[in-house]
Amino acid sequence: MTRRNIRQRxxxxxxTQILRxxxxxxxxxxxxxxxxxxxxxxxxVREALMQLVSEGYLEGTSRGFALPxxxxxxxxxxxxxxxxxxxxxxxxxxxxxxxxxxAAMQEAVSAIQATLTTRAxxxxxxxxxxxxxSWLNAVPNTELRRTIQRYSGQVQSVRLSTMxxxxxxxxxxxxxxxxxxxxxxxxxxxxxxxxxxxxxxxEKSYRKLTRAEWSG
Amino acid sequence: MTRRNIRQRxxxxxxTQILRxxxxxxxxxxxxxxxxxxxxxxxxVREALMQLVSEGYLEGTSRGFALPxxxxxxxxxxxxxxxxxxxxxxxxxxxxxxxxxxAAMQEAVSAIQATLTTRAxxxxxxxxxxxxxSWLNAVPNTELRRTIQRYSGQVQSVRLSTMxxxxxxxxxxxxxxxxxxxxxxxxxxxxxxxxxxxxxxxEKSYRKLTRAEWSG
DNA sequence: TATCAACAAAAAGTATACAGTTAATGCTGA
DNA sequence: TCAGCATTAACTGTATACTTTTTGTTGATA
Numbered sequence: 001m002t003r004r005n006i007r008q009r010x011x012x013x014x015x016t017q018i019l020r021x022x023x024x025x026x027x028x029x030x031x032x033x034x035x036x037x038x039x040x041x042x043x044x045v046r047e048a049l050m051q052l053v054s055e056g057y058l059e060g061t062s063r064g065f066a067l068p069x070x071x072x073x074x075x076x077x078x079x080x081x082x083x084x085x086x087x088x089x090x091x092x093x094x095x096x097x098x099x100x101x102x103a104a105m106q107e108a109v110s111a112i113q114a115t116l117t118t119r120a121x122x123x124x125x126x127x128x129x130x131x132x133x134s135w136l137n138a139v140p141n142t143e144l145r146r147t148i149q150r151y152s153g154q155v156q157s158v159r160l161s162t163m164x165x166x167x168x169x170x171x172x173x174x175x176x177x178x179x180x181x182x183x184x185x186x187x188x189x190x191x192x193x194x195x196x197x198x199x200x201x202x203e204k205s206y207r208k209l210t211r212a213e214w215s216g
Numbered sequence: 217m218t219r220r221n222i223r224q225r226x227x228x229x230x231x232t233q234i235l236r237x238x239x240x241x242x243x244x245x246x247x248x249x250x251x252x253x254x255x256x257x258x259x260x261v262r263e264a265l266m267q268l269v270s271e272g273y274l275e276g277t278s279r280g281f282a283l284p285x286x287x288x289x290x291x292x293x294x295x296x297x298x299x300x301x302x303x304x305x306x307x308x309x310x311x312x313x314x315x316x317x318x319a320a321m322q323e324a325v326s327a328i329q330a331t332l333t334t335r336a337x338x339x340x341x342x343x344x345x346x347x348x349x350s351w352l353n354a355v356p357n358t359e360l361r362r363t364i365q366r367y368s369g370q371v372q373s374v375r376l377s378t379m380x381x382x383x384x385x386x387x388x389x390x391x392x393x394x395x396x397x398x399x400x401x402x403x404x405x406x407x408x409x410x411x412x413x414x415x416x417x418x419e420k421s422y423r424k425l426t427r428a429e430w431s432g
Numbered sequence: 433t434a435t436c437a438a439c440a441a442a443a444a445g446t447a448t449a450c451a452g453t454t455a456a457t458g459c460t461g462a
Numbered sequence: 463t464c465a466g467c468a469t470t471a472a473c474t475g476t477a478t479a480c481t482t483t484t485t486g487t488t489g490a491t492a
Binding site (some may be wrong): 047050051054055074077078080081084085088141142143144147150151 | 263266267270271290293294296297300301304357358359360363366367
């Protein structure tokens with residue numbers, strides 16, 4: 001298990017933190033500081049951070065590494081990519097899914113519903129990530145999966161901001177249940193359509209949100 | 217101009233070499249050796265090489281860095297990605313294209329035709345890359361363009377191997393001229409269709425090639 | 433002759449030191 | 463009080479040395 005080297009462990013570590021939303025938009029990651037905490041030298045940490053930069057998870061500034069600041073345009077661009085890739089990904093995953101995948105998705109949905117009782121949105125968000133991971137892992141095309149995961153990290157914060165109110169949450173869960181049904185039936189077309197609507201809904205929510213922020 | 221640091225210069229350097237096909241499949245890139253040649257220390261070279269790995273241009277082995285050896289499955293996976301992304305990319309680029317883009321594409325096609333007189337395929341290949349760059353740069357969605365460029369580096373060698381005989385070359389040029397016409401007319405649909413056929417032709421050539429290799 | 437183990441060589445990985453840059457801080461003068 | 467400049471502190475970038483891992487080779491033994 002500890003056969004991997006320091007760089008790989010640190011890379012995995014920070015990547016997980018980012019994916020969990022534990023790195024705020026103002027957090028500055030500095031190699032020396034992290035190295036100090038872990039009791040290792042700068043170099044492996046620095047290399048891990050730079051790898052995360054080239055993977056799009058971080059942005060290197062002259063004063064530490066931080067989450068990349070996405071412009072409005074970039075976010076819309078990512079939605080285009082999602083529309084192009086995720087329906088096909090969902091379709092192929094639905095066809096190739098195993099029973100374990102169904103179980104994982106089922107469990108994730110239950111977890112999501114359980115979070116509805118609280119007002120906090122972070123647990124809800126985390127559970128949604130888990131649901132997403134569970135079907136994404138069933139995508140047989142590794143390169144496609146990797147590509148999707150690459151930008152997933154970046155739009156993380158956006159998705160978080162569009163999931164706030166209860167109505168939106170209910171809509172999301174309805175969509176997830178629909179996707180789950182498609183996966184159960186191994187219905188590729190249904191999964192594709194479901195995913196298309198899902199992404200378009202996400203974009204609509206985002207556009208509404210930004211309009212609201214402008215006017216008030 | 218020399219404001220960029222050593223790492224960035226070395227990265228750009230090696231990347232260009234790879235794109236030009238100057239790195240053979242048996243070439244082993246070792247940081248100490250390259251550093252020695254350039255009169256710098258290992259570290260910036262090592263970092264450049266590792267960045268190229270995470271970008272998919274190279275593969276890190278226990279004995280130097282080398283071109284990644286793509287499995288048959290991986291290559292087919294990349295074709296799926298191309299089918300999903302490039303038609304849309306071409307369509308949007310056709311709509312947004314400027315006169316400079318047309319000029320660049322035109323020039324590239326002329327250059328390609330000029331290489332037909334020789335038997336060598338490397339000039340032809342290079343000119344094709346140039347054509348591809350010229351329309352790809354017109355894709356307005358930066359993230360989409362970046363995503364396409366990311367895997368482009370990897371399938372480089374495959375594309376090279378499918379471009380050998382004269383008939384294939386003529387087919388490719390015909391396709392390029394068609395794409396150029398679509399761009400001139402700002403015809404997004406035509407560009408999309410053209411690109412779909414282009415990618416599917418490429419996949420067909422590749423499949424034919426691998427079948428031929430198996431049988432002898 | 434084949435196999436395996438010991439050893440040597442090469443390269444990756446890590447640590448540390450130091451140089452170069454850039455942003456924050458504080459200081460001066462209007 | 464604030465603009466402008468100098469100083470300083472915080473990081474990044476590069477160099478070098480050392481450690482660990484992996485591979486290739488030699489040689490002894492069956």
